[in-house]
Amino acid sequence: MKKQVSTIVSIILIIVIAVFALMNFESVEVNFGFASFQVPLVLLILICLLIGALIIFLFSSTQNVKKNRQYKQLESEKQQQQAALNAQIDELNNNLKVLETRLKNSTGKQEIGSRDQQITDLQDEIAKLTEKLSSQK
Template identity: 40%
Template sequence: MKVQASIIVAFIFALLIALFAVVNVEAVPVDYVWGQSNVPLILVIIGSALFGGLAVGLFGIVRQYRLTRRIKTLEKQMAGLQSIEGDPVTIEAMKAESSDAVNGQDRYNERLP
């Protein structure tokens, strides 16, 4: 549901940017490092929105990649600790246990001697 809401908000935001860009079609001077040119304002607005979206997307991809690497590292560490202790608990069992704890069904105390 969260993904659907973010897609709807992004669509509305893109629609507002498009409407704003269509209203502003006159040519404006744009200064570059090497010169100046007249460009329609609609291209400046849409280009800026696209560049901003790509920048945010790139940062999101880098963050997701780092988090995935961190998860794999922690899973390897956990597997190493399990092999030292001889505990046969699998990652799937730990995920199920954590989801039970989130749901209010903490079964950790039942396993204690």
């Protein structure tokens, strides 16, 4: 929508300048300080318009170049930060795997320890029952 509005405004300005230039056909003297020329006013207006358009184009193109450089710099910084974050994520995943392995191992040791305790308790109970049996005889 913005482009359409700018195109319409540009066309209107071109028409206004063309009508203004066509209304001024007489020759005028242009003095550059070191030389003077007789030039039709219509040609002078169009030359000045083209010079102004060229200046605007040069300024806008330098700004576009600066913006493109900034964009590329920001893009490279973003990629570096992404790489650093991916490295951190990988490191955290590796740490998670190590901790999960440790947890599994510690859980297994706890189960073995509790079973050993149960076996010891059962052996003690068997010993007590054996003593009871031998004392009853």
